[in-house]
Amino acid sequence: MSPIDDDTFAAGSSGAPDPQLDDALRAALAPGPIAPEFQARLRRVVADEFSARRARRLTRASAGIAAALLLTLALARGPGAAPRGAFAPSASPATDWSDSLDSSIAMIENELDELHVRVAAETLSRLRVAQPADDWDKPADQASDSDAPTSDGARSAPAVPAAGPASMDTTPSLDRPLSTRPRRLA
Amino acid sequence: MNEAPRLPRDDRALLETLVGLMGARLLAYVRRARPGCDAEELVAETFARAARSVAALRAAPRPDLYLLRIARNLCRDEQRRRAPKLRTSEWLDNRSRPAPTPDSAAIAGETSAMLQREVDALPEAQREIIVLRYAVGLQFDEIAECLGIPLGTALSRAHAAVARLRSRLEGIHVAD
Numbered sequence: 001m002s003p004i005d006d007d008t009f010a011a012g013s014s015g016a017p018d019p020q021l022d023d024a025l026r027a028a029l030a031p032g033p034i035a036p037e038f039q040a041r042l043r044r045v046v047a048d049e050f051s052a053r054r055a056r057r058l059t060r061a062s063a064g065i066a067a068a069l070l071l072t073l074a075l076a077r078g079p080g081a082a083p084r085g086a087f088a089p090s091a092s093p094a095t096d097w098s099d100s101l102d103s104s105i106a107m108i109e110n111e112l113d114e115l116h117v118r119v120a121a122e123t124l125s126r127l128r129v130a131q132p133a134d135d136w137d138k139p140a141d142q143a144s145d146s147d148a149p150t151s152d153g154a155r156s157a158p159a160v161p162a163a164g165p166a167s168m169d170t171t172p173s174l175d176r177p178l179s180t181r182p183r184r185l186a
Numbered sequence: 187m188n189e190a191p192r193l194p195r196d197d198r199a200l201l202e203t204l205v206g207l208m209g210a211r212l213l214a215y216v217r218r219a220r221p222g223c224d225a226e227e228l229v230a231e232t233f234a235r236a237a238r239s240v241a242a243l244r245a246a247p248r249p250d251l252y253l254l255r256i257a258r259n260l261c262r263d264e265q266r267r268r269a270p271k272l273r274t275s276e277w278l279d280n281r282s283r284p285a286p287t288p289d290s291a292a293i294a295g296e297t298s299a300m301l302q303r304e305v306d307a308l309p310e311a312q313r314e315i316i317v318l319r320y321a322v323g324l325q326f327d328e329i330a331e332c333l334g335i336p337l338g339t340a341l342s343r344a345h346a347a348v349a350r351l352r353s354r355l356e357g358i359h360v361a362d
Contacts, residue, residue, distance in 0.1 A: 021352060028301035029321040031214030038226055042209055045230045046201040049237035 066105060073111040193249065197240045200249075205233060208250055211322045212257050219317040220261040221306060228264065232257040251332045254322065258332070297355075304354050312347035315340055 194200050212232060216225040235256050236243050246252035305316055318329045330340040 018348070018352065021348065021355070024297055024301055025305070025316065025320040025351070028298035029214070029218060029305065029317060031210040031321055034210040034213060038213075039205065039209055041226075042205045042230060042233050043202060045234050046198065046205060046237050049234050050198045050201075053238070 066108060069108050070111065073108065073115060076115060193244075197237075197244070200244065201233065201237050201240065204236070204249060204253060208253050211250075212253060214321040215254065215317055216257055216261055218302075218305065218321055219310075219314045220265065222268065223261050223264045228257060228260050231260055235260075248328070248331070251324075251328060254318070254332050301351070301355075304351050308347050308350065312343050312350070315343045316347050316351075319344065 194203055209229065212229045213225055216223055216228050220228075232253060236253055243249050243252050305313060308316065314333070315329055318324045318332065319326070324332065326340050326344065327337055330337040333340065
């Protein structure tokens, strides 16, 4: 017992200690033994809460991993790319983690698809740079539209070579791509 | 309650230890200090909430007082929810003749039974201090901390309660 409060109290309002009443109150109000069933219920409550907490943690951890993946993908997309998913400005901070996880997974799949396509396109363009410059190497909008279908679906006729000395040049040249070499007249 | 037991490091083990240490005390507190509340339900909810905020429980200097505060807040919420349903006359009636608690039957002795009735009839603020003191086993500084009141207030309420109980006991003994 602390020397200040409990001594003060034990002295009682009349100044005389009243250990009899003190003991009687202790005996009357002492908590009875707790029923084993109730104790078991309390333990079950605690166990349930911890199971739920563990599940919540796992979901959060998964969502965290998903968010990290999204961030990595966002960085791979390069600067200036609009933030998505959990990083989007409109994302609510109080997001339901399971919903967030689902949407993050979907987003990762989309991002991976896009990234895959982008990497493939870049690889292709690098390969093209290594090729000699030619009509087919140009971007689609600059390329000759000789092979492009016309509005009625038919292919346009091949361009007629301009008349002149160049068109009559029959000198074989290995520097020139085959497609531009003049055809030998039969 | 006077010596703080060594608490386990594992959160779940900590809660289970507290179930053993505090289960009966919390039940006694709710039954006696807050009659009308579903004591078992509230104590179970107390442990559920403690498990949900186990970090705060562990950070608390006295986990037992922390649990008591949760139980007390739950009781007050419950009482607030019920309050509009009771008319003043019913409320006064409930205060003067509180429902008997399950452990009152187990307690032998006329004086004990009578004291329980008298404690139940105390004003709530006084009753709570008496219950925390004698049923839960707290010291007055702990009671003051638990209730968030100055020590002097806790002591003066206790004095008033004991004086009232003493006069009631003397009156009964004289009548006998």
